[in-house]
Amino acid sequence: METTATGRFASDVDADGRVQDELVAAYREHGFVRVRGVLEPEQVERFRASAEVFLAAHRAESLEKQAVFSQLVNVWERDQTLRELTFDRRLGRLAEQLAGFPLRLWHDQMLVKAPHNNAATEFHQDRPYWPHAGDRLPLSAWIALVDVPPERGCMTFLPGTQDRTGLRPQDLHHEEDLFEMDPSLRWIPRVTVPLRAGDCTFHSGYTGHMALPNRTDQARLAHVTIYMDAATRYSGSEHVVTDPLGLAAGDPLDGDAFPRPWA
Numbered sequence: 001m002e003t004t005a006t007g008r009f010a011s012d013v014d015a016d017g018r019v020q021d022e023l024v025a026a027y028r029e030h031g032f033v034r035v036r037g038v039l040e041p042e043q044v045e046r047f048r049a050s051a052e053v054f055l056a057a058h059r060a061e062s063l064e065k066q067a068v069f070s071q072l073v074n075v076w077e078r079d080q081t082l083r084e085l086t087f088d089r090r091l092g093r094l095a096e097q098l099a100g101f102p103l104r105l106w107h108d109q110m111l112v113k114a115p116h117n118n119a120a121t122e123f124h125q126d127r128p129y130w131p132h133a134g135d136r137l138p139l140s141a142w143i144a145l146v147d148v149p150p151e152r153g154c155m156t157f158l159p160g161t162q163d164r165t166g167l168r169p170q171d172l173h174h175e176e177d178l179f180e181m182d183p184s185l186r187w188i189p190r191v192t193v194p195l196r197a198g199d200c201t202f203h204s205g206y207t208g209h210m211a212l213p214n215r216t217d218q219a220r221l222a223h224v225t226i227y228m229d230a231a232t233r234y235s236g237s238e239h240v241v242t243d244p245l246g247l248a249a250g251d252p253l254d255g256d257a258f259p260r261p262w263a
């Protein structure tokens with residue numbers, strides 16, 4: 001937890017979930033931004049404890065099977081405490097300030113890199129995986145529930161790549177995939193963003209990003225809340241979140257499955 005000279009933990013966000021214009025401008029220019037202190041120290045402890053219990057009970061259900069991370073999707077539907085984090089009004093309002101338009105929840109996910117997993121999450125964009133249509137730029141809040149220095153698997157971003165739409169989904173197990181698809185991205189500067197517990201980064205759905213391997217003795221616990229344009233429609237493609245819902249292409253992604261509790 002980062003602290004100021006007075007011992008108070010450092011926070012960039014006010015009680016209503018608003019940040020300074022400079023951070024909004026940074027997000028819009030670079031496609032990602034770090035926001036410190038989105039959670040109070042007591043909240044971090046509570047959510048981390050719940051995340052550990054949830055992980056112990058559900059690890060076998062991970063969508064990712066190749067040891068990069070445990071990926072547990074839509075924990076808000078199954079854990080009351082973690083639902084509070086996903087539904088957090090300050091974070092939702094902040095996401096809307098950054099995006100500049102109303103947002104719904106797309107889904108949340110717990111992403112845990114085990115101690116010494118020694119595997120990176122390779123460079124990719126998120127939006128190409130999603131069955132979305134008619135939407136403006138979605139964004140994710142990647143919230144650190146433990147300190148995440150580079151050696152524990154923090155994120156690295158490709159600034160300004162939020163305008164690279166139209167690429168097919170990239171393989172996050174293949175180091176070269178994104179760069180083979182778009183060679184102009186290979187030599188642009190990369191920005192690695194260590195986080196203290198309770199900090200987060202927001203990144204857009206098209207911003208290229210990766211996460212480093214965990215080379216430490218402690219698990220890297222992150223909770224990711226993914227927000228989409230409130231006007232997003234279903235594209236008709238397969239996805240684990242939408243497959244059970246019986247939707248037809250063109251249907252709005254709204255209702256109880258895609259709430260906006262911060263409105």
Ligand code: AKG
Nearest residue numbers: 111121126140142211224
């Ligand atoms: C994302 O949140 O979009 C990621 O790709 C996270 C990757 C990770 O945490 O390892």
